[in-house]
Amino acid sequence: MSINRDPNYGRLLANRYQLAELVGEGAMGRVYRAKDTVLGGVTVAIKFLSHALLNKNMRDRFEREATISALLGEKSIHVVRVKDYGIDENKISFYVMEYLSGESLNDVVAHQPLALSRFFTLARHICLGLESAHQGISFNGDLCKIIHRDIKPSNIIIVQDPTVGEVAKILDFGIAKLILANASQTQSFMGTLAYCSPEQMEGKELDSRSDIYSLGVMMYEMLTTDMPIMPQNSSFGGWYQAHHDFKPTPFSSKLQIPAKLQDLVFSCLAKKREERPQSVREILQTLETLQQKPQSSKKPEVKIQPKPSKSSKPSKDRKSNQEQTLKATPSITEICLQASWPKDKPLKKIVFARFIESPLGEIPVLSVMLDYGDILNRMSGVRYNQFLFLNYPHPMLLWITLLYSQEHGPRWLPCYLDLKSEKGQRISHALAEKGSYRILFFALNQPERCQHVTKSTINPENCRMLNQWADTGKMNKYAGTPNSAKKILRQELEKLKPKILLKIQAVTTNYSNDISG
Numbered sequence: 001m002s003i004n005r006d007p008n009y010g011r012l013l014a015n016r017y018q019l020a021e022l023v024g025e026g027a028m029g030r031v032y033r034a035k036d037t038v039l040g041g042v043t044v045a046i047k048f049l050s051h052a053l054l055n056k057n058m059r060d061r062f063e064r065e066a067t068i069s070a071l072l073g074e075k076s077i078h079v080v081r082v083k084d085y086g087i088d089e090n091k092i093s094f095y096v097m098e099y100l101s102g103e104s105l106n107d108v109v110a111h112q113p114l115a116l117s118r119f120f121t122l123a124r125h126i127c128l129g130l131e132s133a134h135q136g137i138s139f140n141g142d143l144c145k146i147i148h149r150d151i152k153p154s155n156i157i158i159v160q161d162p163t164v165g166e167v168a169k170i171l172d173f174g175i176a177k178l179i180l181a182n183a184s185q186t187q188s189f190m191g192t193l194a195y196c197s198p199e200q201m202e203g204k205e206l207d208s209r210s211d212i213y214s215l216g217v218m219m220y221e222m223l224t225t226d227m228p229i230m231p232q233n234s235s236f237g238g239w240y241q242a243h244h245d246f247k248p249t250p251f252s253s254k255l256q257i258p259a260k261l262q263d264l265v266f267s268c269l270a271k272k273r274e275e276r277p278q279s280v281r282e283i284l285q286t287l288e289t290l291q292q293k294p295q296s297s298k299k300p301e302v303k304i305q306p307k308p309s310k311s312s313k314p315s316k317d318r319k320s321n322q323e324q325t326l327k328a329t330p331s332i333t334e335i336c337l338q339a340s341w342p343k344d345k346p347l348k349k350i351v352f353a354r355f356i357e358s359p360l361g362e363i364p365v366l367s368v369m370l371d372y373g374d375i376l377n378r379m380s381g382v383r384y385n386q387f388l389f390l391n392y393p394h395p396m397l398l399w400i401t402l403l404y405s406q407e408h409g410p411r412w413l414p415c416y417l418d419l420k421s422e423k424g425q426r427i428s429h430a431l432a433e434k435g436s437y438r439i440l441f442f443a444l445n446q447p448e449r450c451q452h453v454t455k456s457t458i459n460p461e462n463c464r465m466l467n468q469w470a471d472t473g474k475m476n477k478y479a480g481t482p483n484s485a486k487k488i489l490r491q492e493l494e495k496l497k498p499k500i501l502l503k504i505q506a507v508t509t510n511y512s513n514d515i516s517g
Helices: 058-075 116-135 175-182 208-224 236-245 259-269 280-290 316-328 331-339 373-380 423-435 462-474 482-507
Strands: 017-026 029-036 043-051 082-087 095-099 102-104 137-139 140-142 156-161 165-169 349-359 360-370 381-392 396-405 410-419 436-443 452-457 514-516
Touching: 017 043, 029 102, 058 082, 058 095, 058 116, 058 137, 058 482, 102 140, 102 280, 116 156, 116 165, 116 280, 208 259, 208 280, 331 349, 331 360, 331 452, 349 423, 360 373, 360 410, 360 423, 373 396, 373 436, 381 452, 381 462, 381 482, 396 423, 396 462, 396 482, 410 423, 410 482, 423 436, 423 462, 452 462
Parallel strands: 360 436, 381 514
Antiparallel strands: 017 029, 029 043, 043 095, 082 095, 102 156, 137 140, 156 165, 349 360, 381 396, 396 410, 436 452
């Protein structure tokens, strides 16, 4: 029996991306899951644009649209990031996106309406992504304002972020315009009929208010699972008539949708664009007014000792011995505070990893030297960590720690671990096992003793990868130099910094001060 196997399976694209299974297919192209072999097998999604896009005039336009989409992904965490793009040996255009494990909004609203609290959260995320696009991206000295042209639930993916929880992201910015501009027929149309604005159905020049109409259709569906208007038949002509002439169906009173929210949705669905909200910012302001924001304050951690049962009350001697043992055992923080700056390390602003001995065994720590004033400025800010692994040309881990305060800005603490060395492997395994690490701060003019200690937590997925990367480094037989690997990772860090800062700035006012990527 013959098996039809996808010829792209296992293919190495651009000498970097190893393709795996096909995960999606539509009018705009095919999407594959792949691994980035340059960055340690990080999973990515690769979209090949449809064959209909190919002609001699396409390359410049494709490069422009892909670059603008990539810049937009760096600007907003609510837009799926485009990481790379190119044209393969068959002259087929492709672009590389972050791979997101989540569900589409289409699946979420298929069976029941969203609860109002969840609606407000997701609608706000979508609006923030749209606002970033509508405001524009600077490209070659020009401000390029981006219209999506195909806003619908299947182009919204919802992922679970370890930092902020549920996050909505918008897919396929710029791609509808790319396809439409290359269409050979003068009467060509690109969009999804059920969500198209009246002016889009007419083939007019579009602006941000067309996306706002599509957003209105989608918000109605999020709140009801139904469409606000339905045609007499599903043809282009049927939908044309519906979007131009039919009034939206009123909300059912059973849904208990606030009147002001109903008014907002219907204003987005106005037939004339002059009667809709003129910017997404107007919609955001209304949503924020309607949304009841929970008061969040981080309470200090209180350790409560379990009460002994009445039937097993300890004797006075036993209780005394327990108290003496507890008093005699210093905490990890106390042990760290007694640490001094190693004599073999220069007295300068550097970051390095080491172990500290404690009653619980070896504790992985980052030792950091800064000005004393800078240390004080960072104690009340946000802590963030992320890890990047490079297997080739040399197994190297970039351990990124960021200290951020709204007043003093970011302080980056990058640390490189050579995973071909035994020490690097041990530290990587220890980070995975503990799920956290301490940061020890030393002042330039007082190196004899640690000035401050703080703890940073590592999310479970990163712990799993740290173990895997340490094992990979141990088996690695490449002969490249550590410095060449550090150079590549340093470049990746510079690309990541704006994205990390966007993420931090989006959550600093609502979440705790310990964040992991």
